[in-house]
Amino acid sequence: MKKGWRKEILQILGILTCAYFLIMCLMAMQLHVQHRNIDFFYEDQDHEHIHFSHTSGYCYKGPSIAQIARQNANFSTEQSIESRILGSCTMPVSSADVEMDALWRTLDVSYPLALSVGGWLDVVQVYSWVTKPLTVIIVPHSHQDPGWLFTYEYYFETYSNRIINLMVEQLTKNPAWRFVWSEVCWLEKWWEKASQSQKDSFTRLVRNGQLEIVSGGWVMPDEAVVHYSAMLNQLIDGHQWLMTHVGITPNISWSIDPFGHSPTTAYFNKRSGAKAMVIQRIHFGIKRHLAKINTMEFQWRQIWDSGSKTDIMTHILPFASYAITHSCGPNSHVCCQFDFYQKKCYYGKKSIRSEEINERNVKAKAWLLWEQFQKKSELFRENVLLVPHGDDFRYSDPREWEKQLGNLEKLMAYINSDKEMNTKVRFGTLSEYFTELEKAQTRPFPTFTGDFFPYSDRSDQYWTGFYTSRPHLKYLARRIQSLLRSVEILYAAAVAKANKMSEQLYSLLKLLPDLNVGRQELALFQHHDAITGTSRKTVTENYRERLQHTFSKLKPVYEKVTQIYLEQSLSVTKNHTVTMISDWMSMPLKELRKKLVHISQKRKLVIFNPLGHSRRVVLALMVDKPNVKVTNSSTTLTIPHQISPVWEKAGFIEDLYELSFEVNLPALSLSEVTVEKGEATQNTRLVFYTQPDTFFMNITLPGINIYQENSPYFSVSNGYLTAYFYTCNGRLQYVHYKSTGHLWRSEVKVVTYTSGKTWSTMFKDKGGAYTFVPDGPAETLSEPVDALFLIDGPLFSRVVTVQPTITQTVTIYKTHSNMAKGVHIENKVNMQKLDNTELMMRVESDIGESRAEMCVDLNGFQVKKY
Numbered sequence: 021m022k023k024g025w026r027k028e029i030l031q032i033l034g035i036l037t038c039a040y041f042l043i044m045c046l047m048a049m050q051l052h053v054q055h056r057n058i059d060f061f062y063e064d065q066d067h068e069h070i071h072f073s074h075t076s077g078y079c080y081k082g083p084s085i086a087q088i089a090r091q092n093a094n095f096s097t098e099q100s101i102e103s104r105i106l107g108s109c110t111m112p113v114s115s116a117d118v119e120m121d122a123l124w125r126t127l128d129v130s131y132p133l134a135l136s137v138g139g140w141l142d143v144v145q146v147y148s149w150v151t152k153p154l155t156v157i158i159v160p161h162s163h164q165d166p167g168w169l170f171t172y173e174y175y176f177e178t179y180s181n182r183i184i185n186l187m188v189e190q191l192t193k194n195p196a197w198r199f200v201w202s203e204v205c206w207l208e209k210w211w212e213k214a215s216q217s218q219k220d221s222f223t224r225l226v227r228n229g230q231l232e233i234v235s236g237g238w239v240m241p242d243e244a245v246v247h248y249s250a251m252l253n254q255l256i257d258g259h260q261w262l263m264t265h266v267g268i269t270p271n272i273s274w275s276i277d278p279f280g281h282s283p284t285t286a287y288f289n290k291r292s293g294a295k296a297m298v299i300q301r302i303h304f305g306i307k308r309h310l311a312k313i314n315t316m317e318f319q320w321r322q323i324w325d326s327g328s329k330t331d332i333m334t335h336i337l338p339f340a341s342y343a344i345t346h347s348c349g350p351n352s353h354v355c356c357q358f359d360f361y362q363k364k365c366y367y368g369k370k371s372i373r374s375e376e377i378n379e380r381n382v383k384a385k386a387w388l389l390w391e392q393f394q395k396k397s398e399l400f401r402e403n404v405l406l407v408p409h410g411d412d413f414r415y416s417d418p419r420e421w422e423k424q425l426g427n428l429e430k431l432m433a434y435i436n437s438d439k440e441m442n443t444k445v446r447f448g449t450l451s452e453y454f455t456e457l458e459k460a461q462t463r464p465f466p467t468f469t470g471d472f473f474p475y476s477d478r479s480d481q482y483w484t485g486f487y488t489s490r491p492h493l494k495y496l497a498r499r500i501q502s503l504l505r506s507v508e509i510l511y512a513a514a515v516a517k518a519n520k521m522s523e524q525l526y527s528l529l530k531l532l533p534d535l536n537v538g539r540q541e542l543a544l545f546q547h548h549d550a551i552t553g554t555s556r557k558t559v560t561e562n563y564r565e566r567l568q569h570t571f572s573k574l575k576p577v578y579e580k581v582t583q584i585y586l587e588q589s590l591s592v593t594k595n596h597t598v599t600m601i602s603d604w605m606s607m608p609l610k611e612l613r614k615k616l617v618h619i620s621q622k623r624k625l626v627i628f629n630p631l632g633h634s635r636r637v638v639l640a641l642m643v644d645k646p647n648v649k650v651t652n653s654s655t656t657l658t659i660p661h662q663i664s665p666v667w668e669k670a671g672f673i674e675d676l677y678e679l680s681f682e683v684n685l686p687a688l689s690l691s692e693v694t695v696e697k698g699e700a701t702q703n704t705r706l707v708f709y710t711q712p713d714t715f716f717m718n719i720t721l722p723g724i725n726i727y728q729e730n731s732p733y734f735s736v737s738n739g740y741l742t743a744y745f746y747t748c749n750g751r752l753q754y755v756h757y758k759s760t761g762h763l764w765r766s767e768v769k770v771v772t773y774t775s776g777k778t779w780s781t782m783f784k785d786k787g788g789a790y791t792f793v794p795d796g797p798a799e800t801l802s803e804p805v806d807a808l809f810l811i812d813g814p815l816f817s818r819v820v821t822v823q824p825t826i827t828q829t830v831t832i833y834k835t836h837s838n839m840a841k842g843v844h845i846e847n848k849v850n851m852q853k854l855d856n857t858e859l860m861m862r863v864e865s866d867i868g869e870s871r872a873e874m875c876v877d878l879n880g881f882q883v884k885k886y
């Protein structure tokens with residue numbers, strides 16, 4: 021028994037959860053496959069029946085677990101797989117000129133073997149070109165990260181506020197100048213500070229077309245790890261702010277920095293009224309290929325669209341980045357000379373100063389720039405060219421405006437007047453570019469289906485590290501998102517029900533500012549350096565504090581709104597208070613566990629299902645007594661429950677139990693159950709397979725029967741399946757499905773990759789927050805098993821394997837819902853122990869073997885084959 025657990029040194033834990041539904045979701049097979057299983061009886065080296073344990077040497081000698089499982093299972097040797105059972109990823113119904121899924125199979129991903137100063141090479145080259153008449157639109161822009169190397173607030177005070185002030189001032193002074201602005205989070209902050217005349221000028225510039233708000237989301241969200249509802253939330257908040265304050269809705273999307281691009285974004289852009297979109301970061305091999313086949317502009321189509329309703333015009337910036345150096349044409353050494361406010365422009369080792377444009381050099385410089393325009397336009401189908409001109413936090417100094425746009429004006433004047441060049445060049449917004457393009461269009465653009473993940477900008481630098489960077493923060497953001505959804509639904513319902521001028525309506529309206537804080541903070545966190553985990557540590561800390569603050573704002577709103585809603589439906593009187601059973605996990609971890617519910621008095625539990633479909637779920641609460649009774653408030657019938665002991669670090673916690681029971685929740689409903697003191701029940705078994713040295717078997721846990729077993733393997737079952745585990749490592753090995761007789765190898769392994777640790781990789785780029793660049797193949801995590809036990813009760817069987825770095829929990833539900841059809845795995849990881857290490861859970865399975873296809877989701881919005 022471990023008392024005084026609060027005094028334990030608080031550890032930084034990250035929770036990686038994985039609901040692993042063996043057949044249902046992870047893998048699916050194509051059609052009816054007959055699989056003659058000869059190898060099945062002979063286990064190969066890898067899953068040899070003698071298992072070696074790192075702590076105790078050989079842990080088991082005997083018949084293989086497969087043999088044992090086979091005997092128990094009485095299955096046929098023919099494993100036939102029916103597509104009905106396995107399902108399939110969404111069938112693509114669309115067809116397109118370029119289909120990314122097919123393209124991957126043949127794509128050349130070799131990176132040129134050469135060294136360049138910055139490590140980047142221009143993989144998109146133009147080797148030959150023909151002179152053509154051109155219309156060139158130069159689009160000045162400034163990229164603003166709401167948090168990256170510095171915090172959002174710091175950037176605003178130091179840069180963004182000044183940039184917007186200057187933008188308004190300079191564009192007003194120079195009617196030919198243009199600018200595009202993207203994130204609304206800055207505009208909202210600026211609006212609070214700005215004078216009325218500044219606001220009026222801002223609105224006038226937007227109205228007269230000099231300033232275009234592009235995308236107009238709250239931020240420029242990441243597109244890989246964001247959930248679609250948060251993606252939409254930030255777009256709606258941005259667009260609503262613009263409609264309210266400026267009276268416009270953007271119609272061009274500009275997403276130039278996120279690390280890969282999702283068709284979900286394309287779909288939302290389309291549905292929000294966008295005419296076209298600009299993207300930048302896609303795999304260099306894809307860029308090279310699309311350049312080769314002249315498809316840098318295309319109609320992006322959803323894979324499930326059998327027609328062309330979802331098509332949206334998409335333009336890819338063709339070179340390495342959105343910076344000026346990579347914008348005017350393929351030669352970065354030339355383009356950087358036209359960044360008139362920089363100090364780093366090199367040709368080889370020779371530094372090139374950017375020169376002011378004057379009468380003496382204008383002709384030579386204009387021809388130089390013109391040639392880049394000509395070469396760049398070789399990559400596009402029409403003689404209209406988009407040339408962005410900006411970079412991160414640029415235009416924060418009045419001198420930069422004058423230098424950049426002033427010098428470009430001189431060059432443009434020369435080019436426009438030189439008949440030989442046959443080129444019309446001007447400043448423009450993205451709308452102006454796409455309008456020119458539409459005018460010039462001679463034939464339809466090709467169509468494209470698929471996504472742009474993973475992103476790689478050079479050689480083996482795959483930007484997949486950020487999928488899992490700072491998992492704790494990613495988890496917190498999802499929690500805020502789900503809380504916000506619940507709050508919003510109940511809020512809307514309660515407001516709709518409230519009488520006009522009533523006290524209720526008044527108290528609801530008072531909650532609105534806090535609800536908006538929740539929306540805006542969640543929106544901010546979708547920024548492509550926030551949810552991705554690619555900001556500096558101090559900035560990350562700032563985001564975490566903001567999320568926590570958001571939670572503390574939303575929680576009382578949730579409680580109050582629920583209370584009002586319940587009062588409205590008359591099931592609760594005014595003198596009840598509603599308290600949310602929060603399980604916010606702050607860092608450092610003061611409150612790791614779910615809030616404790618004291619059973620000494622009768623408790624009414626209100627459960628909200630914010631989803632649009634009904635659910636049968638097993639809920640869990642922390643209670644202080646093992647003898648409880650749970651009742652369905654509407655029927656007054658008893659709901660069966662299970663009491664489980666709670667393990668923490670090295671022992672079970674006294675006077676703390678997990679109470680679990682199954683509820684049936686209709687779509688968008690509030691249900692009530694009562695929890696109170698009840699008869700003592702003895703329905704849970706606790707079986708120890710391995711126990712820590714410090715642990716004594718003479719403990720007593722009221723309500724729980726304790727056993728000890730020493731078998732080399734063990735299994736747990738429900739009505740659908742039996743799962744087999746090895747005792748030596750506590751890991752799942754096989755799953756037998758009763759209805760079909762299938763016995764699948766389902767070996768769970770915890771493995772690690774390291775980066776920059778071996779001699780040969782010491783001087784190479786290491787993996788980090790952005791990229792996944794391991795030293796070599798993964799290694800099995802070699803750690804002793806401190807404790808291995810099974811909690812077996814009427815609702816579920818749970819196998820818990822405790823190791824220093826990871827506590828793995830595998831649960832099999834005994835209910836009759838879909839929850840029971842899979843094996844649920846949850847990992848709790850102590851990340852403090854992992855330095856330069858990537859931790860993975862791997863499932864090795866023979867399910868379908870090579871014919872299996874893996875389905876993954878895109879932003880929780882669509883499923884695709886991977």
Ligand SMILES: *[C@@H]1O[C@H](CO)[C@@H](O)[C@H](O)[C@H]1NC(C)=O
Nearest residue numbers: 091092093094095096760761
């Ligand atoms: C094994 O399966 C066969 C065929 O389905 C059945 O006839 C037999 O009774 C089963 N044996 C046991 C022990 O369940």
Ligand SMILES: *[C@@H]1O[C@H](CO)[C@@H](O)[C@H](O)[C@H]1NC(C)=O
Nearest residue numbers: 270271295450451452454455
């Ligand atoms: C976007 O909307 C603005 C204002 O209605 C309009 O002037 C512009 O032409 C539109 N852009 C495109 C590409 O249609």
Ligand SMILES: *[C@@H]1O[C@H](CO)[C@@H](O)[C@H](O)[C@H]1NC(C)=O
Nearest residue numbers: 592593594595596597622624
């Ligand atoms: C609620 O208030 C009413 C009247 O104020 C009182 O009669 C009732 O006992 C109270 N209920 C509870 C649960 O406190």
Ligand SMILES: *[C@@H]1O[C@H](CO)[C@@H](O)[C@H](O)[C@H]1NC(C)=O
Nearest residue numbers: 652654655683684685691692
């Ligand atoms: C309570 O019982 C009713 C009637 O069977 C059922 O519809 C409802 O879903 C149950 N409530 C919960 C929370 O399970």
Ligand SMILES: *[C@@H]1O[C@H](CO)[C@@H](O)[C@H](O)[C@H]1NC(C)=O
Nearest residue numbers: 021714715716717718719720
């Ligand atoms: C039983 O537990 C107590 C501590 O609770 C310990 O001191 C004692 O040694 C244990 N007895 C045995 C036989 O393990």
